[in-house]
Every structure is written in C-alpha cells, then in structure tokens.
Amino acid sequence: MNSPEPRKRTARACDSCYRRKIKCDATLPQCNWCSHHNLPCTFDRVVQRKRKPENDDSNHPKSSRLSERISRIEQLLAENLMRESNSEPMDYTHIIDDNPININTTNTTASNSPSSTSVSSISNQPILSSSVGVHFAGRELGVISLLTGIPFLLPEGQEWIQARTGQTISSEKLSPSRVPWEKERGQSSNETMMNLRNDDLFELPDRRSVQMYFDAYKQSRVMRRLFPVVDIELFAETINEAYRQPKSGFEFGQASTRACIIAFAAFVARLPPVVQIIRRLSSTALQVDHEILSSKAQFLLSQVMQEPASLEGAQAVTMLTLYEVSSGNMRATNYFAAIAARLIFMLGGNLNSNKLYSNSKHDRRRQQQVRNLFWICYTMDKDVALRIGQPPTIADENCDLTLPPGYAEHAFLDPEDAKLSHSQPSFQFDLRLSIIKSRTHTALYSVGAIQKSDADLLKSIRELDDELEEWRLSIPPQWRPTMSFSAEASDPNVTMHSIMLRLNYYLCMSIIHSASSRCKAWRQGNGMLDGVNSSLALSVEASRSTLCYLEAGEHVLVEGIFWVLVYYPISAFLSIFCSILSNPLDPRSRDDLERLNMATVMMERIFHRKLPASEIGHFKLVADFVAEMKRLAECAVDKAWREQSAGSLLPQ
Structure with a gap:
C-alpha cells in the first residue's frame, strides 16, 4: 500500500518575505515589505509539511x-x-x-x-x-x-x-537604538566635512602648531610610553618631508605622509597632558580644531589605501583609530582598526622585529616602530571586540606574540623615572592581559565555543581563570589588583594607570565567569550547578569591585576620559542588575541596590564634570539607561519582599 503524500498547503508568507525570514502581513495585492521596496508580491511556492513527534529534538544536531x-x-x-x-x-x-x-x-x-x-x-x-x-x-x-x-x-x-x-x-x-557607551559622530563629522572647501581638504595645518604639539608630545613621557604612535626621530623626518610638498594637491605616494601629520595633530590635541604642556609653554599657543583635522585625515584615507603600505600610512590609520575610540565612536574605531591591522601585517608588524635582520639603524627603527603599532592595534582590537561583541580582527595564530624585551620588568616602573628609555613603551593596556582577552573570546565566545558542552565550557573557564590569576600574581605588589575591592578598602597607589589596570582585570574576571550562564546545568539542576553558581558569583563580585574602585579613584581621573571609561561601569551595572533580578531576596541584593544608587551619583559627578560642553547632551542617554536599570532593580526587590510577606511564592 502506498504511503499517503505529505499534505500541501498554500504559503502564508509571500515569496520575498519567506526568503528573508521576515514576518509577512500577507496583505493583498502587496504586503507591507514588498510595497515598501517596490517588489512583486507573489505566493507561488508550495510548502510541504511533515508532522513530527512533539518535543523530539534528539535527532537535531547542535549545529541545526x-x-x-x-x-x-x-x-x-x-x-x-x-x-x-x-x-x-x-x-x-x-x-x-x-x-x-x-x-x-x-x-x-x-x-x-x-x-x-x-x-x-x-x-x-x-x-x-x-x-x-x-x-x-x-x-x-x-x-x-x-x-x-x-x-x-x-x-x-x-x-x-x-x-x-x-x-x-x-x-x-x-534596550535603546544605540549602545550607551557609543557616541554617534556620523552626523557632526559629515557637517564638518561639508563646511570644508575643496582646497582646504589637502592643506596641512600650520607648521608652528604641529611643531608645538610635537614638542609637547616629546616632553610628555607618560603619553609617549602609553601611546608610542610615532618614533621621535622618524616623525621629525616625516614633518620635514610633508612640508616640502606643495600646499595644495600632492603627488601619488604623498597622501600617507600628509595624512600622518594631520592625524597626529588631531590625536595629540585630545591628550590632556599634552594640552597642559602646551598651555605651560605658551599663553598664546596656536590651538587646532581636532574635529576638522580628523575629518581631513579621514578624507585622505581613501588615497592612503591606494598607495603601497608604508609606516606613515599605518601610523595615520592607527592614530585615527585611537582618536575615534577616545571620541566614543566605536563603529568608526572598528573600521579603522581593521584597516590599520591590514597595513601593519603588510609591513611585517605581526612578526617579532628583534628577529628581523637589517644592517641599517634607520631600518631597524622603522621595524621597531611598526612593531609598536602592532601592539597598539592588537590591544585595541581585543578591547573593541569585548565592547561591541564582534570577533577580533587579528588572529593570534598569525602573530608572533613575543613580548618586547624587558617588558615585564619596566611596564610598572614610574614613567618619570630617568632610567627608563623612551624606546620602552608600556602601552595603554597590559599586553599580557590583552592576550588573555583574546584567548577568552576564542575559548568562550567564538562560534565554536558556543557549541561546547557544559563540561568543556567549565574546563575552559577554569583554565582561563588560572591564567588570569597567574598574570595577577606576576604584577608587582604595589600595583597588583586584589581579587575583590570593597568600598571600605583603599589603594594608596591609585593613579590613572592603576585604574585602567584594575578595571580591565575585573572586566576579564567578569566575562570569563559570566560565560557559565550558558551552561545547561541551570535548567537541569544536576550536581554541576554548585560549581556553575560559584563561577557566576565571581563574575558579579568583579562587577561590584569595578564600581567600588572607580569611585575610589575618582580624584585622579583626567579630563576627556569619559568615552574610554564609561563602558566599564555600565557593563558592571548590567551584571549587578541581572543578579538582583535573579535573587531579589538574597541578603546582598539590598547592598547591591545601595551600590547602584551610589554608583549612579558617582557616574554623574565624574562624567558630567569631565565632559566638554558639546558632549553633555549625550550623557542623558547613559543616565537614562542607568536610571532605568536602577528603578527596575528596586521594583524587583520590593515586589519580592511584598510577595514573601503575603505568603506567596516567588515566580521562577
């Protein structure tokens, strides 16, 4: 006897919506999607549907x-x-x-x-x-x-x-339309570009201004060590070469040199220590408009990418990347970081410069500077990946991650120490911690990691936690982050350097252990749940420490730091918020509520004071985001206590 044919039915979504997996309203003669996009609205396909047992997912592979x-x-x-x-x-x-x-x-x-x-x-x-x-x-x-x-x-x-x-x-x-820690600069930068005349787009800034900012950068030992964006001797040659070019227009191959000068002026004009030095050097200092300079450098970028890869071009794009992240524009940061990485790879920066042979001292300086750019881009790449959830651009397996000679010994020395060589940068983020960030993404948040079993996931979490603890113990005691930081604690060595170190340590602790939230043990309630619960508790404790340490270091924060720092407290807010909602009757929930209240006031006090007048308006988005989380957390605790008092069960 022949088996019955599968039932046939008319499709309920039009062909266009079906292909795009979009909900179709099936309005005739055209659905909303097809009408909006002027597409033919057809229902020509025939769907065959086979009945299958309910709740039978045993034959579904993980990939499906x-x-x-x-x-x-x-x-x-x-x-x-x-x-x-x-x-x-x-x-x-x-x-x-x-x-x-x-x-x-x-x-x-x-x-x-x-x-x-x-x-x-x-x-x-x-x-x-x-x-x-x-x-x-x-x-x-x-x-x-x-x-x-x-x-x-x-x-x-x-x-x-x-x-x-x-x-x-x-x-x-x-759940806003824009991530709270990102500033949207697209509209303002477009207006800046439209206001520039065609001949202005190619002109370099006044040489006296560039030289003044360059001199201030040279004097700022801290900035040179944190941001080794140029080599002092090589960049002096770049300035001379750029200003020998015609004022308007340039020949092929010269765009990289010009973009490097403009991007340098734009970036260092945003560094508070550099600006302070300029004010001290001269009361009549020639100020530059970094927004205009940034737009001009971006305009030149299309031509830079047509030229052969060069140190000047790589420096230009790297400085644009740093400029955009300091401005809060994470989308542009993401794009520029990818371009910079490609240029640096073409120049061999992913290889260990100490192993590259060259008879020329000049060539060795260039190789070393390319390697410095590699480390800047590597650390930025891993940080941006965490902030916006994107996979890193730079794959570790394609890089020689040998640390610079003596890095571990001089990374935590006083930047003003005269014994330190200018060629020994410490970089904005600890290089070893950035490597751990990279491994964390691969082991816990990559496409392959999402499909791991509970046992494999917890194994990766333990291994990364051990690696993070090994890093922590390698830090000199006076700089070493404590595993937890409370409001009652203090740090006599608190500086901007220690703040960035601690915030990144607690961030790594949080993202490593929060991955345990994906374990199926939460739903199955098996014997593995205790270990999973402990891991998540470490993640929440790291978030508490983030808010406490930021408040403890408030007095050393410098101007212009808002866009760099705001991600850390907001991500900590999210973790504590979820913890309160998950366990509103936990004794620590009331303390966490008070912590959120204090942190809300602290954030407004710090960031409102540190923002320029032109950016005060954006803080409302951040303030609304934080205030809504705080309000809902308070409602969750109040609701749970009311229900307990009334003898009702707390819904799970």
Whole structure:
C-alpha cells in the first residue's frame, strides 16, 4: 500500500518575505515589505509539511539547533530594522516556537541609530549570522548585534524582567537604538566635512602648531610610553618631508605622509597632558580644531589605501583609530582598526622585529616602530571586540606574540623615572592581559565555543581563570589588583594607570565567569550547578569591585576620559542588575541596590564634570539607561519582599 503524500498547503508568507525570514502581513495585492521596496508580491511556492513527534529534538544536531536560534534572532533584528525605517510606531507579532507573542515597540528615528542603514540597503542581501547571546543564570536575555554593537532584548528577556519587577519596560531606555557607551559622530563629522572647501581638504595645518604639539608630545613621557604612535626621530623626518610638498594637491605616494601629520595633530590635541604642556609653554599657543583635522585625515584615507603600505600610512590609520575610540565612536574605531591591522601585517608588524635582520639603524627603527603599532592595534582590537561583541580582527595564530624585551620588568616602573628609555613603551593596556582577552573570546565566545558542552565550557573557564590569576600574581605588589575591592578598602597607589589596570582585570574576571550562564546545568539542576553558581558569583563580585574602585579613584581621573571609561561601569551595572533580578531576596541584593544608587551619583559627578560642553547632551542617554536599570532593580526587590510577606511564592 502506498504511503499517503505529505499534505500541501498554500504559503502564508509571500515569496520575498519567506526568503528573508521576515514576518509577512500577507496583505493583498502587496504586503507591507514588498510595497515598501517596490517588489512583486507573489505566493507561488508550495510548502510541504511533515508532522513530527512533539518535543523530539534528539535527532537535531547542535549545529541545526544553533542555526535555528540564529535564524530566529535574525528575524527579530530584521523586524527591528524595519520598525526603525518607518515613520510611525508599528505592532509586530513575533512567532517564536509556534507561539505568538505581541510586542508593542516604539519607533526610533534612523538618524539617532548607529545602525542607521535603511531597510532598502539590506533588502538585496541575506542578513548575516551576526549576534552574540547575552545570558545570565541560564537565561538568554538578549543579544548583541555583531553588525551594530546594539544590545537587543529578546521577547523572553523582556518577559522575564517584567515578571520579576511587575513593571513595563521602557524600551527606549533599557534596550535603546544605540549602545550607551557609543557616541554617534556620523552626523557632526559629515557637517564638518561639508563646511570644508575643496582646497582646504589637502592643506596641512600650520607648521608652528604641529611643531608645538610635537614638542609637547616629546616632553610628555607618560603619553609617549602609553601611546608610542610615532618614533621621535622618524616623525621629525616625516614633518620635514610633508612640508616640502606643495600646499595644495600632492603627488601619488604623498597622501600617507600628509595624512600622518594631520592625524597626529588631531590625536595629540585630545591628550590632556599634552594640552597642559602646551598651555605651560605658551599663553598664546596656536590651538587646532581636532574635529576638522580628523575629518581631513579621514578624507585622505581613501588615497592612503591606494598607495603601497608604508609606516606613515599605518601610523595615520592607527592614530585615527585611537582618536575615534577616545571620541566614543566605536563603529568608526572598528573600521579603522581593521584597516590599520591590514597595513601593519603588510609591513611585517605581526612578526617579532628583534628577529628581523637589517644592517641599517634607520631600518631597524622603522621595524621597531611598526612593531609598536602592532601592539597598539592588537590591544585595541581585543578591547573593541569585548565592547561591541564582534570577533577580533587579528588572529593570534598569525602573530608572533613575543613580548618586547624587558617588558615585564619596566611596564610598572614610574614613567618619570630617568632610567627608563623612551624606546620602552608600556602601552595603554597590559599586553599580557590583552592576550588573555583574546584567548577568552576564542575559548568562550567564538562560534565554536558556543557549541561546547557544559563540561568543556567549565574546563575552559577554569583554565582561563588560572591564567588570569597567574598574570595577577606576576604584577608587582604595589600595583597588583586584589581579587575583590570593597568600598571600605583603599589603594594608596591609585593613579590613572592603576585604574585602567584594575578595571580591565575585573572586566576579564567578569566575562570569563559570566560565560557559565550558558551552561545547561541551570535548567537541569544536576550536581554541576554548585560549581556553575560559584563561577557566576565571581563574575558579579568583579562587577561590584569595578564600581567600588572607580569611585575610589575618582580624584585622579583626567579630563576627556569619559568615552574610554564609561563602558566599564555600565557593563558592571548590567551584571549587578541581572543578579538582583535573579535573587531579589538574597541578603546582598539590598547592598547591591545601595551600590547602584551610589554608583549612579558617582557616574554623574565624574562624567558630567569631565565632559566638554558639546558632549553633555549625550550623557542623558547613559543616565537614562542607568536610571532605568536602577528603578527596575528596586521594583524587583520590593515586589519580592511584598510577595514573601503575603505568603506567596516567588515566580521562577
């Protein structure tokens, strides 16, 4: 007897929406998507559907389940982009696991979003598998889009927060269209560019101004060690060569030299110690507009990429990368860091310069400077990857990660020590800690790591924790971060250097142990749960230490540090917020609430005071984000205590 043919049914989504995995409203003669993009709206395909046993996922390989998860997230992100492209608020029904969930969304104009790409610009290409899950205690609360760096709450994440707090979430504040630690400079930089005349785009700044900033940079031993963006002798030659060129226009091969000068002036003009030296040297110092210079250097970048790779070109793009991260523009930072890495690889910077043979002292200086640029870009690459959830651009297996000679010995010496050579940079981030960051991403957050079993995941966490502890113990005692820092503690050696060291140590501790939130043990309740719970507790404690140490070091923070530092307290806020919602009756939850209250005041006091007048407006986005988390955390604790007092059970 022949087996019955599978049932056939008419498709409920049009062909265009089906291919893009977009919810179709099936309106005739054209659905909303096809009408918006002027596409033919057809229902020609025939869908064959086979019944399968319920709850039978035993035959689904991990890769299949991961693919389904990614497709589901991409559908939500696509609909979110559609929403932002329309002028009116829309109501979407998200189909998740065959259960309809209605979500009322609020429109945000595209001009305020770092992902201001219109829907039409992505209609002809598939949406990339580009998202990293945000987990806490076994729950996937949301994702960070690799395409935009935007935190995005999934429906179940919103439902969990609402269930724990009894409050309606303000999507604009808690799941904003722009990541709170990123400043959107696209519009302002475009206006700057449009205001420049064509002949201005090629002109170098006044040589006296450049020389004054160069002299101030040379005098600032701290900045030269933290940011060895140029070699003093070689850059003096670059200045001479650039100013021998015609004032307007230049020959092929000269764009890199000119861009290097302009990018240098833009970057060092943002360094507070350099600015202070200039003010001390001359009361009539020639000030430069770093915004205009940055725009001019970016304009020249297209020509730099047409020229052969050169030290000057690599320095220009590296300094633009540093300029953008200090300005809070993480999207541009991400792009420039990738370009800089490619240039440096072409120049051999990923190789150990001490092993490269050259008879010329001049060539050896150039090789050493390329290697310095490599380490700057390497540390930035790993830091940016953590901030926006993107995989690093620089793969460790393609690099010789031998540390500079004597690095471990001189990295923590006083920068003003006369015994130190100017050729011994310490860099903004500890190189060894950056290597641990890189391994953390590979072992815990890469595509392969997401598919690890609980046992393999916990094994990786233990190995990385051991490596991080080995690094901590290698630090001289007066600089060594404590495993935990409380409000009652003190640090007599607190400096900007120690602040950056501690914040990055606690960040590494947090991201290593927060990966335990992905373990299935949370749902299965097996014997492994105690170890998983302890790991997550270490992550939350590291976040507490971040806020406490930042408050302890408030008095040494310098101007212009807002965009570099703001990521650390906000990421700590998120971890503590989730901890409070997960265990609102825990004795520490009340203390954590008080910690969030104090940190909110501290952040406003620090960052509002350190921001220039032109950037005060953006702080409202950060303040709203933090205030909403604090409000919801308070509601969660109050709700839990009311329910306990009433003798009701706390919903899980």
